Amino acid sequence: MTPPSLDVAIFSYNRGAYLKNCVESLQRNMPGVRFTVYDDGSDEPGTLAYLQSLGENVRHMKSAGEDRHGGYYNNMQAALDATQADYLLMLQDDLQVVRPFAQEDLSRIHQVFEQSPITVFISPLFMKGSKRAYFQQRYQPDAGLRCYRWSADPQESGKVPQKYADIAVLHVARLRQSGWRFAGSEEANGALANTLFGDMVQVAEPWVFYVPEEPAYRGRVLTFGAKLAVKMAGNTVKSFQDMSAQASVTFAQRDLSVYPFAEDFVDTVDPTVRKPYKFNAYRTRWLPLILNKLELLGRRLWPR
Template identity: 30%
Template sequence: MHIFVFSFNRGRYLENCVRSIETCAPQCRLTIIDDGSDDPETREVLAAVAERHQVIDRTAESGHKLGGLYANMQAAFEMASEDTLMCFLQDDTQMVRPLSQADIQELKNSFDTQPDLGFISPAFVRGISLKKAADRDFRFDSERGFWFWYPRKRSTGTWFSALLIADVARLRSVGWQFEVGESVNNRRAAKIFCRMARMRAPFAMWLPNGGAYRGKQKSLALRFGEWVRNCGFYPLRMMSEKEVDALRQSEPPRLPVAEEFLSAERSLKTPWAYDPMQGAGWLKLLDRLERKLRGAKKG
């Protein structure tokens, strides 16, 4: 498996992510694709990581609020070997358990035996995704060995998520291209593949209550949201072998909700937050207006 990590100006997070991969999946090839970070701390981390792993410095500009993420995902896809699995993580995520060669072989076997399988999520389910009754419908398919999500509306994450595992040859066989925006990729995946499979015992997760960027910027609205939510650096504890086995072997299968199986190194209010402006529509509106005004001034 070839693991790609996408990075921008979050050196402390990136270092934590890389260390977790080195601890949990030392047998996997690791490539970091950085989207033009200019933060001194991040540049130092990238230089140190480059002594051990491949680091690619890109300055892709897609015009999307997530900067060059999807352009860099496409670049990673193009450089991945035909006969391998690729896994996409981000600097604000980390691995939380060892990924054995048997785990990787099981993932390969799933792609081999399920021709409509396009994407597998390596991540736990966010507890905040279960707040609405319409979004709680997760079903375990015993024949496939995965969980699948059946929200009442076609939500992003149903068929595609930016954190993913995919078979490179399969994606190339259908002419897959990563488009700008998760919803766009979600709609396209829905036309080609089955719903995104979710592992019974995932191995990665976003760090809760982390900081964020939109369009490589932090607007005043975004900074205010980070302050209100007490955003900071909250690494996750590694799962014990006993905890992983309990999740993998539970009968009936238990939905792998992050807050039920993982713990941060510091106590946090649950459900965990992953977007500083989550649930604050007025902040999102102010953020969009501020970024639009900045764009107009540059023009």
């Protein structure tokens, strides 16, 4: 039997150093996997130079609007339309592949999909240590398929991440057969998935996580607070150390009562980065956080 195939789509905008970190981590830990960068009209010189170095692995997309996510969901649809693989891993440029991805990992994903015919989205992400109680209350281990399944009160009003998340492994054929078209927000996609599919599954051995303290774009621009935070923190990628092959094996053999929180298994290269990890640079200091909130409030009250 032909093994299942996997493509990777990476979505990028004006964060060249982060994109480079993402791509290089992919090449180290998922060698041979085909990837395409969907760039949403970057114009920052360093980002453009790196995109050019990737050659045919880049598709230059024209943003469909100036909303919070730019053309992100249109680009996701383009990636889904273009792939010829069985499964498609969706990544953003501020993510890092933090451990070796083995054939066993792909086989387990395939097994989950095969035995869960209404499953379309599988999360490859480590869980956030800042939300320990949330994940432990809402996900329960499935020892048979070695994954975690949503188990919260069905009356709970969250469709994200119960049904959908932007970062996921997608079952391409099932999405196409359903006539799926990405909506303009994560919440709207969660609501759509709720009408079509079963719950999203969380892998037991994730291999991807968000790089901490990254510059967060809103409406395709950085707020003054976000720019200030980056300067205060130092304009460098707070990248992770790769998990060793032996550590990865030990991780895969652990009891599922030990949840895969990133802070418990993955360390940053810079030891001064604090845990639990924070994922927008402006959240690490009070002044940038306040300035960011004030600017976003001003945008809502006085739109251009």
